[in-house]
Amino acid sequence: MRQSLLELIKCPNCGSEKFFAEEKKSDKSELREGSVKCRECSESFSVKKGILDLLINPSEEIVKEQKGWTQDESANVNSKEFILSLPRPADKEHKEWWQEQADNYEMVLKRLALRGNETVLDVGAGRTWSTRDFAKKGCRAVGIDILREKFVGLECADYYLGGSVFFERVLADMNALPFKAKSFDVVFSTATLHHSSNLNECFGEISRVLKKNGKVVLVNEPTRGVLESKEFKHELVELGVNEHKYSLPEWLSAMKRNGFEVEVMMPRSVERMMETGKVKGDKKYKVFLGKIASFFWRIPGGKFLLKRMHIAGQLLVGLGVVIIGRKVRG
Ligand SMILES: C[S@@+](CC[C@H](N)C(=O)[O-])C[C@H]1O[C@@H](n2cnc3c(N)ncnc32)[C@H](O)[C@@H]1O
Numbered sequence: 001m002r003q004s005l006l007e008l009i010k011c012p013n014c015g016s017e018k019f020f021a022e023e024k025k026s027d028k029s030e031l032r033e034g035s036v037k038c039r040e041c042s043e044s045f046s047v048k049k050g051i052l053d054l055l056i057n058p059s060e061e062i063v064k065e066q067k068g069w070t071q072d073e074s075a076n077v078n079s080k081e082f083i084l085s086l087p088r089p090a091d092k093e094h095k096e097w098w099q100e101q102a103d104n105y106e107m108v109l110k111r112l113a114l115r116g117n118e119t120v121l122d123v124g125a126g127r128t129w130s131t132r133d134f135a136k137k138g139c140r141a142v143g144i145d146i147l148r149e150k151f152v153g154l155e156c157a158d159y160y161l162g163g164s165v166f167f168e169r170v171l172a173d174m175n176a177l178p179f180k181a182k183s184f185d186v187v188f189s190t191a192t193l194h195h196s197s198n199l200n201e202c203f204g205e206i207s208r209v210l211k212k213n214g215k216v217v218l219v220n221e222p223t224r225g226v227l228e229s230k231e232f233k234h235e236l237v238e239l240g241v242n243e244h245k246y247s248l249p250e251w252l253s254a255m256k257r258n259g260f261e262v263e264v265m266m267p268r269s270v271e272r273m274m275e276t277g278k279v280k281g282d283k284k285y286k287v288f289l290g291k292i293a294s295f296f297w298r299i300p301g302g303k304f305l306l307k308r309m310h311i312a313g314q315l316l317v318g319l320g321v322v323i324i325g326r327k328v329r330g
């Protein structure tokens with residue numbers, strides 16, 4: 001944690017914006033061990049391994065989610081090489097799943113065309129590979145998550161930090177962001193906001209911390225198609241992780257209610273499916289519809305038409321969405 005982070009944070013206890021840091025140990029790039037104290041309520045927040053803990057009194061839901069992730073063996077890939085290779089791991093086991101994530105992530109990053117002078121909040125940064133990318137572009141980047149542990153949480157950052165790459169890591173809840181109003185140019189999130197049980201509250205917070213015309217960028221958020229029920233099975237849910245499948249209209253209305261103008265992009269992963277005809281899906285009817293769409297995609301004029309109809313397709317079968325919102329109100 002660097003002193004400059006104190007310019008962005010808000011006390012999760014009393015709302016004050018005045019702090020001072022107490023240092024126990026620092027290295028050449030940051031304060032590694034110590035604390036941050038609120039000048040108003042005197043609450044003290046620990047800094048361990050450079051991570052500032054602003055997650056005070058976590059809800060039962062958050063505690064359950066923390067336990068769930070640390071128990072999920074497939075998420076805890078105990079390998080430095082794996083962490084360093086994200087979001088494009090080369091090993092067979094992870095390559096295919098991550099390819100979709102990476103394709104959509106890179107598409108959106110290109111679209112954002114960051115200049116490198118933006119202040120970026122990465123919500124649900126997890127292992128922080130995306131926060132690292134914003135920092136590499138020169139942005140002032142802050143990654144938040146509820147997980148600290150190495151191999152799933154913010155401590156993975158130690159593999160990425162160094163040289164000219166620096167970004168902040170803060171333990172915090174996306175539904176109650178401990179940051180000052182109008183602090184960020186971009187709020188980015190991949191595969192995280194669907195863990196919120198209250199999208200309206202979450203977008204309210206994102207809108208509050210964004211500057212006017214600031215952007216919220218969502219990548220790979222699962223959605224529920226019109227033919228799907230709200231109940232669904234997921235092995236992570238059994239471990240306590242808060243998985244939700246909101247429909248596309250639920251995503252869009254929560255965003256619009258909180259002052260965002262929205263654009264739903266056609267995910268690169270879906271384009272790739274159309275191009276190759278290698279259609280995947282968790283239900284037979286989705287694969288069937290996907291194969292028909294892929295057939296039309298490859299005949300003259302088909303691609304042009306389907307590109308214009310992709311939102312209808314997403315509403316119908318519920319795909320991982322990519323949405324950019326611009327804060328126009330509030
Ligand atoms: C599917 S993972 C995605 C992690 C990372 N963005 C990536 O793509 O590799 C979802 C992340 O959301 C985090 N998360 C869940 N609830 C959260 C909350 N209330 N506030 C902040 N992060 C949360 C989890 O700890 C987890 O790291």
Ligand SMILES: [Zn+2]
Pocket residue numbers: 011012013014015016038039040041042043
């Ligand atoms: Zn305080």
